[in-house]
Each structure stands twice: as C-alpha cells, then as structure tokens.
Amino acid sequence: VPGRMSRKNHNHYKGAEVSCCVKYFLFGFNILFWVIRILTTLVHLFSPLHQGVLSNLSAITDLGGFDPVWLFIVVGGVMFILGFAGCIGALRENTTLLKFFSVFLGLIFFLELTAGILAFVFKDWIKDQLNFFINNNVKAYRDDIDLQNLIDFAQEYWSCCGAHGPDDWNLNMYFNCTELNPSRERCGVPFSCCVKDPAEDVINTQCGYDVRLQGELDRQKYILTKGCVGQFEKWLQDNLIIVAGIFVGIALLQIFGICLAQNLVSDVKAVKANW
Template sequence: MSGNQFKGQEVSCCIKYFIFGFNILFWLLGMALVAIGLWAWSEKGVLSNISSITDLGGLDPVWLFMVVGGVMFILGFAGCIGALRENTFLLKFFSVFLGIIFFLELTTGVLAFVFKDWIKDQLNLFINNNIRAYRDDIDLQNLIDFTQEYWDCCGAFGADDWNLNIYFNCTDGNPSREKCGVPFSCCHKDPAEDVINTQCGYDIRAKPDLEQKDYINVKGCVPQFEKWLQDNLTLVAGIFIGVALLQIFGICLAQNLVSDIEAVRASWVPPPHSMRRLPPQSSKKASVSLPNAETAFQPLTDFDTPP
C-alpha cells in the first residue's frame, strides 16, 4: 500500500485560509506604505544622499510610513506564507512578533499613565525640536500645520514657542519677513475665504497678547491634546482595546493552526514496506563434471579396440 496514512487528524481549513486572507491584506498594505515612503524620499533626494536622513533636526514623517509599513509587511508575509504553506516556523514567528508588539503597546500605555509629567515634558521637547526644523522639510511642515489646524493650537504651550525658529523669532537681527509671526495654521479660519491666506500670521506676535487672540489660536498643542484625550477618552480606549483584542485573536489563531499542523505530523504513519520475495538460491555451487586423470588416460582394452 503506497501513500501516507493519518490517524483522523487534519488541519482546519477555515483557520488556515482566514489567517491567509487576513494577512495578505496587511502584506499588500505594508508594501504600499513602504512604496509611498520610498517615493517621498526619492522626491526629496534622500535616496541619492542617504546621509541626509540624519540631517533633519525634527521628525521626518516618512519614517512613520517606513516603520509602520515595514512591520505590517513582515507580519503579513509571515502570517500569509506560514498559513498557506503550513510552515510552523513562520507561524510561530508571526505569533511571537505580534506578542512583542502587544507587550510594547501595553508597556507604553502603563508608562504613559504612571509618568504623565515626564511624558508631557518629552512631548514638549519633541514639538519644540520640530518647530526648529519647520522650514527644513516640507513633510514635517505639513504635519505641524495639520496638527495646529486640527487641535486649534499654536506651538507646544503657546505662540511664543515659535521664537525657537530662526524665521519666526523676534530678535532684532532677524532679516526674515516672517519675523515675530506664526505659521498660517495658527490663524483663525474664516469660512468665507476660499483661498488660504498664508500671510495671516505675519507680525502677529508684535501685538499685545489680548489683541493676538482675535487673530490666532494662543493655546498650545500639548494642553489641547490633553483636552482632546479627555473629551474622547471612550473612543481612544475603544480603539486601543479593539486593536489589543485583534492582536490576541491573531496570536490564538496562529497557535491553533500550529497545534493542528504538529498534531497531523505526529499522527503520520509511514506506508508499510512491500515485501518482495526473492527466488530461492541453492547454497551449493553448480559443479561441472570433468573426466579425472584416471579415466582420461586409461589404456584401451580389448573391448575398446575398434573393429
């Protein structure tokens, strides 16, 4: 009888193809994010001069695309190929990698809750570093403008934080036209304007503080972000819990599939060897009868004489 035999064990097709289909979406999305990041770097000339990656004093938003896309690509590849090929190594790698990400997220959340003041100081330092590099990178500039527009804020803790930027500071030796101003994203939006007035923040900080409130948002982005978290605490908690449950669900499915694959391999029975009968062989060698010396040279007798 030829072929492998299994003692009633089989891999769940539902789990296998669910993991495959779910991870192939992550794989493709990760590839798209990495491609967008590489395209952005090529447009800024980073790929032709790799050392320029470290020249930016603030955060290059392209790193977000590259890191998130790279993680999604690795996870999607391991989960997709591991499920399709029933490769326990890739499936275990997928589970461990996903578990590490879940642990880092949980640790970050706990530390952010325990060390709130330290996190606030680090966020202030992070925003100020990006304010200094505001004009150095177009992607960073767009990110800061989006943040200030979305949260109706200006600077880390106020509009005066823009003194850290060489184009907006109020020093006497500053030759910039944007001296003592703020970016247009700090200005109050006029619904009647179809075209954004990018010069609305010019010389605004040279005016008294009470008058500045009529033109720009004077609240900083750090307190506005804290207020937004408090107002949307249920939404934020729901998102984090949903992501955590999704990760745990993926780990459980991968481990279940690994258990099925290992159970099938453990129940594998090799096919019985076919016994081929060999023809019986004589233990004695065939002998050839030859005349011995006596008969070969025996002298002729009378009976042997020819007529």
C-alpha cells in the same frame, strides 16, 4: 475482521484532522495583514510629504544622527517576514513557521502592552518630549517645505499656535521679536495661527504679521493663543474612546492571529500523532 479493523483505523484517523476553515482563515488573515503592511510602508517611504519630513527628523529630534527612514524599513521588513511566515506556515501546515509566527506576534503584543503601560507611567516625560519636539519644529519651520506644511496642518487641525502659545515663535529666527531681526515676519506668527474668517475664500498668508506687538487681549481677536501641547492633550481626552478602541482592536486581532496559529499547530500535531 480485516474490514472492521480497517474501518476502526479509518475512524480513528478521521477523529484528528486539520481544520480547513482555520487553515485558510489564517492564510487570508496574513495575506490581508501582509498587503496592508506593504502599502503603508510604501506610503511612508515614497510619499513626498513623508520623504521631506523623515529626511529632516534627525535634525529636529535628539536622535544622534539616526535616520528615521531606517526605522520604517526595519519595521516594514519584520512585518513582511512575519506575514510571510504566517501565510506559508498556514498553507503548508508547517508547525515551525506557525510557531515562529505566533511567538513573534505574541512578542509584538507584549511590547505594545509594555509601551502602553510605560506611556501612562511616564506621561509627564512624554509631554516634555512633545514640547521639545514642537519647539524644534518651530525653529526649523522655514528649513523644509514639507515640514512647514506639516506644522501648518497640525496648528490648523488642533487650533493651536506654538508648543505653549504664540510667543514660542520667538524661537524661530524669522519670527523672533529681537530689534536686530530684519525679517518682515518679525514679531509675527505663521498664517496657520490665524483665526479663520469664514468669509475669506483665499488664505491670507500675511495675517500673522506684527500681531505679537499687540497686547494679550488684542491678539486674541486675530490669532489662536492656545499651545499645541495642551490642545493635543485635550484632543486625546475628547477622543479617548476612539483611540482606545483602535488599540484594543489591534490587540484583539493579534490575539486572534495567535489563537488561529496555535489551533492549527495542535491540529497538525494531532494528525501526525496518528501516522
């Protein structure tokens, strides 16, 4: 009889145990998540391009003096704590940390979902803000070399010039067409607005000089005439499946992480209930 009772208790205990697969899969999931988050934060904060652009963002956006660097630090810190809670919670089978991890990950998922819905509802407002942002970048083009490189990259990548067209460069003190402007770049555009000649191996940085003194039809031979706002919208439409796929993939990973954490919490509770 004692032997049967011992076997019965042993079988009852064996019926509830923590899944090693779930435990270490969640641990590995968080380690990977943690490392990626640390690397992306370091790249954003310490790369020369991002340092220059971030330091100038408060001047070209309506942020009321807020330093965007702090935003990256806060987001990076939250992700670091979240990854730490997931790792230690999984390794130590700590239900408090696992619940914290799953609830916080669920909150982030909810915020992302809300942001996506609001972006769709207020797409016209976002378009206006993009227009405002690009025009402020145009004004500050010569103020920061890293910002200048970013604008040139955007105009070349999206084959555009200005927010709505080349005449937006009148907002810049060096390129505007006023008669009192002493700049050699008067009535011109940056070289990134120029139509590229495949035969040229070296970039002609003066290709946009005086080009806006010409008529609309003539300037089309030399410079790009489409605005970056419209080209960005077109790029989004052309790559809608890829962009949506990335967001859906991130969302599925978050849901997967929540499910793993909740599954592990259930296993730990089941084992404790048998003690």
